[in-house]
Amino acid sequence: METKQSYIIVFKPKEKRADKKTDKQEILSKAIKSRIEFLDAGILDTMPRRPDTSKIGLDVNEYEAPILVVPLNKDEVSAVRRNPNVASVEKDAREVFALYTVEGQEGVTTTAETVPWGIDRIRAPLAWDLTKGKGIKVAVLDSGIDFTHPDIVPNYKGGISFVTNETSPRDFNRHGTHVAGTIGAAMNDSGVIGVAPSAYLYAVKVLGANGSGNWSWLIAGLEWCINNGIQVINMSLGGSSAPAALQTMCDLAWNRGLILVAAAGNEDGSDTGDTVGYPAKYESVIAVSNITNANTLSPSSSRGPKVELCAPGTNVLSTVPAGGFSSLTGTSMASPHVAGAAALALSTHRWAPDELTSNVAIRRLLALSADNLGVPNRDRLFGFGRVDAEEAAFSLSVPSSVPGLP
Numbered sequence: 359m360e361t362k363q364s365y366i367i368v369f370k371p372k373e374k375r376a377d378k379k380t381d382k383q384e385i386l387s388k389a390i391k392s393r394i395e396f397l398d399a400g401i402l403d404t405m406p407r408r409p410d411t412s413k414i415g416l417d418v419n420e421y422e423a424p425i426l427v428v429p430l431n432k433d434e435v436s437a438v439r440r441n442p443n444v445a446s447v448e449k450d451a452r453e454v455f456a457l458y459t460v461e462g463q464e465g466v467t468t469t470a471e472t473v474p475w476g477i478d479r480i481r482a483p484l485a486w487d488l489t490k491g492k493g494i495k496v497a498v499l500d501s502g503i504d505f506t507h508p509d510i511v512p513n514y515k516g517g518i519s520f521v522t523n524e525t526s527p528r529d530f531n532r533h534g535t536h537v538a539g540t541i542g543a544a545m546n547d548s549g550v551i552g553v554a555p556s557a558y559l560y561a562v563k564v565l566g567a568n569g570s571g572n573w574s575w576l577i578a579g580l581e582w583c584i585n586n587g588i589q590v591i592n593m594s595l596g597g598s599s600a601p602a603a604l605q606t607m608c609d610l611a612w613n614r615g616l617i618l619v620a621a622a623g624n625e626d627g628s629d630t631g632d633t634v635g636y637p638a639k640y641e642s643v644i645a646v647s648n649i650t651n652a653n654t655l656s657p658s659s660s661r662g663p664k665v666e667l668c669a670p671g672t673n674v675l676s677t678v679p680a681g682g683f684s685s686l687t688g689t690s691m692a693s694p695h696v697a698g699a700a701a702l703a704l705s706t707h708r709w710a711p712d713e714l715t716s717n718v719a720i721r722r723l724l725a726l727s728a729d730n731l732g733v734p735n736r737d738r739l740f741g742f743g744r745v746d747a748e749e750a751a752f753s754l755s756v757p758s759s760v761p762g763l764p
């Protein structure tokens with residue numbers, strides 16, 4: 359039997375299809391002259407097992423993002439590519455990676471509750487009198503979260519896994535738990551404290567135990583966020599290239615009002631080059647670079663014109679599974695500082711008029727309140743500057759436009 363591989367098919371919007379009447383699953387089975395069994399990505403949480411998309415199809419059923427993930431052989435790929443209803447056919451691949459580089463200090467013990475240096479540096483504690491982010495829904499698209507960790511338990515509100523063979527959103531790596539702790543480790547007299555210590559945390563597992571994931575899992579995870587009332591998405595992950603389908607889904611989430619924050623990548627590069635990866639590079643996503651305790655760019659951080667903000671990402675202390683704590687380094691550790699700041703800003707503005715509470719407004723607030731580093735104004739190392747959680751939370755006005763931002 360000819361080997362099949364998983365492909366991601368994006369269909370043209372229904373009004374632009376040659377065949378406007380026929381459903382996309384139907385269009386596909388006509389094109390390849392066989393039937394494929396599909397699972398609906400939106401009802402996966404009721405399934406006992408995760409789908410293996412090398413064997414079974416996955417239907418991402420969004421009107422603005424009609425996507426199927428299906429196992430196809432070479433002839434079938436050619437047939438689908440020729441179909442006038444189809445916008446793109448791209449190989450799914452396990453090319454999404456957790457973006458931490460240096461192995462930091464493991465097994466750190468905290469004697470009293472500790473405020474990690476990055477939380478202080480972005481001035482989050484100064485916002486806590488006014489808000490701790492309670493009720494703001496933040497999704498960690500990652501390797502899962504250890505929801506039994508004492509610093510996570512108070513804020514964990516649920517999750518889902520899109521990883522084949524890993525039904526539970528529990529973290530079997532440690533990356534996701536570390537990222538979650540930076541966003542929202544609880545204020546509970548022990549362990550550490552996150553940027554938004556009362557934010558609601560959701561584990562959307564799109565990376566397996568080894569820290570890598572398929573593009574299709576990330577796409578399905580984004581759809582879950584759109585349909586489950588998530589307000590802020592943190593993606594401490596990515597790759598150096600990505601299928602167009604990922605942009606389709608990020609853009610849809612942004613257009614539905616979600617704030618998307620992602621690690622710029624750990625590709626270093628020259629200060630004039632562009633090494634920002636995907637999804638960070640999309641216009642719909644806030645790309646975050648990694649600074650050290652000395653407010654310099656980490657040598658390992660990606661840089662480029664799409665870097666929007668920078669945040670502490672070097673020797674970041676946070677939670678790891680089994681009730682532990684570790685220091686890790688990478689843009690993976692920087693991104694959740696910005697996601698947490700977004701949660702605080704959303705929280706303080708929640709009763710304000712729409713022009714202050716939309717994702718567009720919060721994004722502008724984060725950029726304008728950032729503390730400049732490097733040369734004046736936006737640059738390709740630090741973006742608009744180091745995120746300032748206090749100022750973003752307290753700002754009362756948002757300009758009608760910011761150059762370079764939506």
Ligand SMILES: [Ca+2]
Nearest residue numbers: 544546548550
């Ligand atoms: Ca704590």
Ligand SMILES: [Ca+2]
Nearest residue numbers: 731733734735
């Ligand atoms: Ca600057």
